[in-house]
Amino acid sequence: MAVPVPGKKKRTTGVQDHPDNQGFRLDYPGKKSENVVLATPAGLYEPDSAYVGGENRLYHADNLGVLAALAHDESIAGKVKLVYIDPPFATDAAFESRKQRHAYDDHLVGPAFVEALRERLILIHHLLAEDGSLYLHLDERMTFNMRVILAEIFGEKNFRSFITRRKCNPKNYTRKTYGNVADYILYYSKTDTYVWNRPVEPWDDSRVAKEYQYVDDQGRRYKKVPVHAPGVRNGETGKPWHGKMPPPGKHWQFLPSTLDEMDARGEIYWSPTGNPRRKIYLENSAGVPLQNIWMDVRDAHNQNIHITGYPTEKNPELLARIIEASSNPGDLVMDCYAGSGTTLAVASSLGRHWIGVDRSDEAISAILHRLRHGTERMGDFVNGNTKTKSLPLFSISDFTLYHEVKEEDRSLVPAMDELSASGVLTSCSGSGRGRGRVSGGKHQGPEVDSDDPGG
Numbered sequence: 001m002a003v004p005v006p007g008k009k010k011r012t013t014g015v016q017d018h019p020d021n022q023g024f025r026l027d028y029p030g031k032k033s034e035n036v037v038l039a040t041p042a043g044l045y046e047p048d049s050a051y052v053g054g055e056n057r058l059y060h061a062d063n064l065g066v067l068a069a070l071a072h073d074e075s076i077a078g079k080v081k082l083v084y085i086d087p088p089f090a091t092d093a094a095f096e097s098r099k100q101r102h103a104y105d106d107h108l109v110g111p112a113f114v115e116a117l118r119e120r121l122i123l124i125h126h127l128l129a130e131d132g133s134l135y136l137h138l139d140e141r142m143t144f145n146m147r148v149i150l151a152e153i154f155g156e157k158n159f160r161s162f163i164t165r166r167k168c169n170p171k172n173y174t175r176k177t178y179g180n181v182a183d184y185i186l187y188y189s190k191t192d193t194y195v196w197n198r199p200v201e202p203w204d205d206s207r208v209a210k211e212y213q214y215v216d217d218q219g220r221r222y223k224k225v226p227v228h229a230p231g232v233r234n235g236e237t238g239k240p241w242h243g244k245m246p247p248p249g250k251h252w253q254f255l256p257s258t259l260d261e262m263d264a265r266g267e268i269y270w271s272p273t274g275n276p277r278r279k280i281y282l283e284n285s286a287g288v289p290l291q292n293i294w295m296d297v298r299d300a301h302n303q304n305i306h307i308t309g310y311p312t313e314k315n316p317e318l319l320a321r322i323i324e325a326s327s328n329p330g331d332l333v334m335d336c337y338a339g340s341g342t343t344l345a346v347a348s349s350l351g352r353h354w355i356g357v358d359r360s361d362e363a364i365s366a367i368l369h370r371l372r373h374g375t376e377r378m379g380d381f382v383n384g385n386t387k388t389k390s391l392p393l394f395s396i397s398d399f400t401l402y403h404e405v406k407e408e409d410r411s412l413v414p415a416m417d418e419l420s421a422s423g424v425l426t427s428c429s430g431s432g433r434g435r436g437r438v439s440g441g442k443h444q445g446p447e448v449d450s451d452d453p454g455g
């Protein structure tokens with residue numbers, strides 16, 4: 001339960017919170033201190049000889065050990081620009097793919113769920129760049145608990161948005177309550193200086209007609225806005241312009257010299273009573289800034305949408321919106337609950353580098369298939385038509401697939417210096433343990449579709 005924190009000294013668990021958690025924290029048995037979480041043992045990973053390539057990395061492993069390993073990797077820690085995660089939602093259910101193969105279990109609930117996710121979020125916070133961002137996708141079960149946890153880790157001043165998404169079409173609910181068509185995305189940045197490319201929606205005719213009511217003699221649409229702003233100023237912007245003082249309690253938004261220039265360019269409208277207003281032209285607007293209710297990015301909701309068939313896969317347009325808003329081409333994007341690889345595929349198509357992690361065999365199969373063969377129209381899962389596949393995004397040289405080296409096999413992995421000496425270190429290897437080292441490792445691989453040669 002969320003409890004106000006009376007004062008730092010009275011805390012009993014030794015858990016360190018961000019100083020700006022607004023005095024709230026979530027307490028439950030088994031909550032580890034941040035230092036203990038940051039000391040989580042790193043996993044050890046080796047590349048799959050069939051998929052050794054460029055900078056992008058796909059880990060087939062539990063994400064806790066991977067995140068801990070990446071935290072020691074100087075080429076990654078502090079450099080991840082964007083993390084989007086869509087973990088299990090604490091549904092206490094198991095999920096199957098469209099081909100009725102077991103995909104993943106979602107049986108962690110209550111405090112165990114919160115703590116498992118919190119530990120990953122602490123490591124993610126450590127991996128993020130100073131101008132990086134986190135998007136956490138959940139539903140009504142855990143969003144509110146995790147909002148308190150995120151304030152502990154990121155600080156409430158770094159809370160950016162609480163996005164409500166329409167996830168599906170309305171259903172005929174038999175339950176005695178409102179239909180549930182929403183899920184939620186919590187957006188935090190690591191600091192207050194963060195990558196932000198404002199997303200906009202295109203103007204539609206009815207909106208244009210309402211907002212940009214005027215048309216100039218060249219046929220250009222514009223609206224009129226005040227040239228003053230609240231607050232009294234003693235400098236230039238508080239002085240008369242064209243012999244007029246700003247209205248009481250206000251100041252001019254621009255220096256009188258700038259207002260003169262705007263006037264000379266015809267950007268000031270003078271009312272019949274001599275009051276100035278600024279003309280804002282539609283042609284200079286990039287679009288309507290996006291708000292925090294997203295109705296247009298439902299998951300697979302008609303037969304024409306392309307999917308992998310993995311359960312709970314998200315709409316690529318949702319990911320494109322997030323990736324474009326909070327990263328730039330060339331940046332590193334991570335999804336450590338990758339599922340069918342929506343984040344990875346979209347990041348790649350937008351020119352970002354990526355790290356993906358999933359522990360499910362079925363997820364890794366879906367990702368490999370998606371990267372190499374594209375996705376299929378939802379309707380075609382029913383009638384078996386494969387002619388409408390989307391284009392594949394990758395060749396096997398675009399990413400490296402890493403498997404976890406199990407405890408009992410660790411002695412089989414040669415020491416780092418032996419590997420460097422023998423020259424078998426992969427070209428993308430770095431200094432930390434989290435990066436794969438040797439080629440040709442043995443592992444229990446995911447089931448790869450029969451039409452996928454697996455390299």
Ligand SMILES: C[S@@+](CC[C@H](N)C(=O)[O-])C[C@H]1O[C@@H](n2cnc3c(N)ncnc32)[C@H](O)[C@@H]1O
Pocket residue numbers: 061062063064086087088103104310311312313314315336337338339340341342343357358359360363
């Ligand atoms: C809701 S699905 C993600 C779906 C994904 N966003 C997509 O578009 O396909 C959650 C995924 O998290 C994975 N997962 C759950 N716990 C994990 C863990 N501890 N380590 C790695 N993967 C995990 C599951 O195997 C599952 O594929």
